[in-house]
Amino acid sequence: MAQQYKLVTCTINGKEVSTMVDVRASLTDMLRNDYRLTSVKKGCEVGECGACNVIIDGEAFNSCIYLAVWAEGKNIRTLESLISPEGELSDIQQAFIDETAIQCGFCTPGFIMTAVEILESGKHYSDDELRKLLSGHLCRCTGYENIFKAVKKTMLRRLGKLDDPFLKA
């Protein structure tokens, strides 16, 4: 059968864009190859590791098991959207650095986009809830504890609660 292409129009990191995509492409393929958004990593490509995670209409999705054609009309955000126009890192990115939540960095963009969904909910989650919300990502380097701390501290800071005494521990 001849190759099948489709025009896909969507909003990526605040900008409306369109391109012809091969219908066999995953959203990871489209974001990396057509839009050069290389923060979207290819880890397992079967929805296990979360390295390819992006936000679609406000919810986190593994883009490796999401067909590119499904992006039609959607609002997609990748890690690249977090940097300010002046090139400054966002608070959650800075927290990953401050807490040494990054070693090789391969899992980081995926983790941070899940953290963005968590932080934007504006809720104060318990430690157990946070762990569950972060459980869709694998990190081979850090042992997770520092990632957990980076997300938790950013959550508390945004809620104006960072001086909570129990945090000092």
Added chain:
Amino acid sequence: MYDMKALYEAGSVEEAVRLRIEHPEAQIIAGGSDVLVQMREGKRAGKELISIYGIDAMRGVSIDENEAIRIGSLTSFSHITRDPIIQKYCNVLGEAVDMVGGPQIRNIGTIGGNTCNGVTSADSASTLHAWEAIVELTGSNGVRRVPIKEFYIKAGQVDIKPDEIQTAIIIPKESYEGTYGHYIKYAMRNAMDIATLGCSVNVRLSADKKTIERARIAYGVAGPVPMRAESAERYAAGKSVSLETVEQFGAEVLNDINPRDSWRASKAFRQHIAVEMAKRCLVCSIKLAGGEI
């Protein structure tokens, strides 16, 4: 790139039915968290796909004209968990699907896909069996409704005709009214794991909360397809709310279930935890229903 032969996208249920007839070999894909993974593994490589993911009319939870809960087949697990109707009338279903995979999987995975793949370990399956859900299928001759028990034919095979797609899952009023339930998933990890055994129980108590009017229990992974434990249900109906009842209810399930030895767990271990899970689920359901135990 996925190794697929062709992709047909349906924008409506009618279009999906037409595509089913035109492309009898094609596989339906909803959220894709099973189908795309299998395609990547080579199991479904080179196949044609009919994508129904874009049919927004098949999303969402509502109460229909018969006061039944209607869950569109494409409703994602995370939307089911957050839905106010589910939280009010069938909270255990929201809790059960909140144990599927991890957060991103729960955003893409759909209740329709979870039931249509016919897998015994599906986290929604035991609860849907225990609440006697009805599966709605739409084909060229209109709508057909099948009790979930009959929908599962054998492992990996469900009752969908070549021109049909599953459009909704329905929980009748008779089934959810005054009913409270609990689900336990036994797995090796808390996230991204498949159940070693899943158990869902629900009860309706008498007005004075002293008698069990109806108890229903279903398992996943206790046999090739999800199943009810009918002798346990028969035993508990009309019994007093007591620890003796709970104890005997647990013992009865061994007459019903038929788990197997697998690399995840032995048959003996599954039987052992099945009894324990039945008892714990029953106690929890009784408490949720306002009973004291």
